[in-house]
Amino acid sequence: MPKDVAMRVALVGLGDIGLSAHLPALQRHPAIELVQLVDPDPDRRAAVAELDIQVAAELEAGVDGVVLATPPWVTPELTVDYTRAGLFVLAEKPVATSMEAARIYDKLEPAERGRVQVGLTYRHDPAIGQLATWIANGTLGETVLVRAHIYDEPYRPDDAEHTARITATLEHGSPVVHEGAHVFDWLTHLLGGRPIAVDDRWAVRTRAGLPAPNLTGARLSYPGGHQALVEFGWFTSALPRCELSVLGDRGLATLDGFTFALTLTTAESEEVVRFPGDRMTRCFDRQLDRFVALHNGVPAEPSLDDGIAALRTAQLVAGRAE
Ligand SMILES: NC(=O)c1ccc[n+]([C@@H]2O[C@H](COP(=O)([O-])OP(=O)(O)OC[C@H]3O[C@@H](n4cnc5c(N)ncnc54)[C@H](O)[C@@H]3O)[C@@H](O)[C@H]2O)c1
Structure with a gap:
């Protein structure tokens, strides 16, 4: 079917997530024409x-x-250069590797900031919306404990490309900076506000020579008395289960970290909620729906401020002073 094109878009960065998720989503989207692919690396081109x-x-x-x-x-x-040139920018998370580096965004005028959407892709999943509803309407109880166990990127020394990419990423901060971008954005969205305090935090390097601690965790207080216990881990040979659970007086909701299948357990019943399609396809498609809406004048979601707020929390957990 011919596209009804609203927006001509370039994909900048032809690496892992660019080619595996953004490229097919841009090609699929009915209102987007993908007109340029950009990367300084000749092999990527x-x-x-x-x-x-x-x-x-x-x-x-x-x-x-x-x-x-x-x-x-x-x-x-790149975000600053392109928004100043008048373009709309969907920028991958995290918005920077530190709050110091994020100061570059202070250069942007409000109208320029408003043209930035942050690639906190999984915020768009209907499972996150369902979880927010269960928390807000008291299905789980009045006050909840969230336990986020975010484990990914197993250590596979025989995969040289993956090992080099994750080592390079660790040189720019622990997994909490990279994965926390998503998780702290979800928590703010789910618990009705940004954290009041980081009450406690820890970090572990599981082997010598790693450029940053590869396991990090914290306890955070949120408005309304909600608490969060978060753990982030990369680069061990085996990984614990990746999941987010929300426990209150009336029920327990569990979100599978990879499929986003939701399980709601109460005294009366157990219910599993699955949304159509795979998580990655539906989230990257919905993210582009929002990008087209931004181009049509709807405020960005998630905004640059949302991305910076998630980074601020991640940095507090990582223990680096602002
Ligand atoms: N939203 C998500 O679910 C999700 C998932 C994975 C990764 N990410 C994020 O996406 C980003 C990229 O991750 P990746 O794993 O694809 O990395 P990658 O290293 O595989 O790819 C990055 C690409 O950017 C290119 N590049 C570097 N400098 C450039 C420049 N100045 N102009 C244009 N291109 C340039 C590199 O040549 C490379 O091809 C990271 O910030 C990561 O956190 C997001």
């Missing part, structure tokens, strides 16, 4: 040479917006 799309080392004119699937130590400067 060669990987997409067979697609019928212009490929370049630097962004060229003729687009309304860009999706930045670039490393977080590159994304801030």
Whole structure:
């Protein structure tokens, strides 16, 4: 079916998430024409040479917006340059690797900031909306304890590309900076506000030579008396289960960290809620719906301020003073 194009978009950054998730989502979207693929690395450009799309080392004119699937130590400067050039920007999370690095966003005028959407992709999942409803309407009780166990990126020394990519990412901060971008955004969204305090925190390096602690955790207080216990871990040979659970006086809700299947257990029953399609496809599609809406004048969700707030909490947990 021909597309009813509202927006001409370039994908900048042709690495892992760029090619595996953003590229197919941009190609699928009925209101987006993907017109440029940009990466300074010639090998990355060669990987997409067979697609019928212009490929370049630097962004060229003729687009309304860009999706930045670039490393977080590159994304801030590109976001500032492109929004100042009048473009809409969907920028991958985290918005920077530290609050110091995020100061570059202070250069933006309000109208420019307003053109930035942050790639906190899983905020768009209906499972997060369902969980927010159960918390807000008291299905689980008045006050809840959230336990977030976020474990990913197993250590596979025989996979040189993965080992190099995760080691390079750790050089720019512990997993809490990278995964916390998502989790602290969900917690604010679920618990009705930003955390009041980081009450406690810990970090462990499971082997010598790692550039940052690969296991980190904390206890946080939220408005309304809600508490959160969070753990983030990467790069061990085996990983614990990745899940988020919300426990209150009346019930327990569990979110599978990979499928986003939800289980609600109360004294009366157990119910499993699954949403159609796989989590990645539906979230990347919904994220682009929001990007087109932003281009049409609807405020960004999640906004640059949401991304910075999640980074601020992650940095407090990581223990680096602002
Ligand atoms: N939203 C999500 O669910 C999700 C999932 C995975 C990764 N991410 C985020 O996406 C970002 C990219 O992660 P990745 O794993 O794909 O990394 P990656 O290293 O595989 O890819 C990054 C790409 O950016 C390119 N690049 C570097 N500098 C550039 C520049 N100045 N201009 C254009 N391109 C440039 C690199 O050549 C590389 O191809 C990270 O911030 C990561 O946290 C988000």
